[in-house]
Amino acid sequence: MAPESSILELDRVTGGYGGAEIIHEVSVRVAPAEVVVLIGPNGAGKSSVMNAVLGRLRVDGGRIRLAGRDITGAPPEQVVRRGVCYVPQTENVFPNLSVNENLEMGAYIRTDDFQPRIEEMYDLFPPLAERRRAPAGTLSGGQRQMVAIAKALMVDPVVLLLDEPTAGLSPRVRGDIFRVVSEINARGVPILMVEQNAKQAIAIADRGYVLVDGRNRLEGTGAGLLADPDVGATFLGGGGDSRVDAPAGEAGDAGSHSENRRGEVGMQGGEGRHDADPEPEAPAPGSGADASDGRETAKPGTGAPTGNPGAGRP
Ligand SMILES: Nc1ncnc2c1ncn2[C@@H]1O[C@H](COP(=O)(O)OP(=O)(O)OP(=O)(O)O)[C@@H](O)[C@H]1O
Ligand SMILES: [Mg+2]
Secondary structure, three states: OOHHHOOEEEEEEEEEOOOOOOEEEEEEEEOOOOEEEEEOOOOOOHHHHHHHHHOOOEEEEEEEEEOOEEOOOOOHHHHHHOOEEEEOOOOOOOOOOEHHHHHHHHOOOOOOOOHHHHHHHHHHOHHHHOOOOOEHHHOOHHHHHHHHHHHHOOOOOOEEEEEOOOOOOOHHHHHHHHHHHHHHHHOOOOEEEEOOOHHHHHHHOOEEEEEEOOEEEEEEEHHHHHHOHHHHHHHHOOOOOHHHOOOHHHHHOOOOOOOOOOOOOOOOOOOOOOOOOOOOOOOOOOOOOOOOOOOOOOOOOOOOOOOOOOOOOO
16 A cells, blocks of 8 residues: 555654664554554553654654655654654553542643543443443443543544553453454544553454564564464464463453453453552643544444544544
């Protein structure tokens, strides 16, 4: 696909923090209708790729384009205003604010009436509607992740970046999150997602990239990566890592509550225990560019209520 048709494109990007170079000539692209997954071992540079897009990594070489426009080296607030919505790996909600207040914080750059958008988010995440007055810190891990995603979606994303949205969640709750990711994409939002739960993530992705030691190692369609013996051996075989052990089919299983290592239960399943919430960094960014292309593509896991996240943008 030609670069012009990519919503987001990293073209041989090299960069790092301080003196260190962390990513080396990394190329990743996301087309308008795609879910693209970025997988790789811990420390491979996956979050750094997102930081490069967000203007939080020093870029020494290569170009980054958003909807055909060069954003290489643009400061974070500009990237956000151009429509890059981001859900960080950790510290992604304000634990002391209510669910509703978190959503309001997500709309901080909007100057119009965002109440319809809040209702749209409750429609997309029904469990949150019942907890809208509860402090986000009292929610289960899965519900908090939904708050983080909903907060990012309070502005219209040109592209949504999700950094490990299912980390620490039980297989069943992971399935809930992946279904929501598919639904958001089906509503017209391109998504770049870092994931450790590679098999489930690849199952809902159009394409994926494997990053190792800050370099592109492999790329392919979801089906191609699932069938690739290297990917299978390295990332999908389980190997004692419970984060990669869930079969893809499990994503659709809404059966009995399964507890994860932290004892969380499913998003419909009441109050799971969770780790202490650190204080959040900045509110999830977002912006006002129009990304809605109205496409309707059937994908595994799609099944949430329909709607248009493009509605009510600033
Ligand atoms: N702010 C920072 N300053 C300096 N080095 C950093 C910073 N953030 C990450 N690094 C280093 O960059 C490398 C890549 O880290 P990064 O967080 O991008 O990896 P990752 O693939 O997201 O890993 P994980 O799966 O653990 O989240 C690591 O060696 C890490 O220690
Ligand atoms: Mg990371």
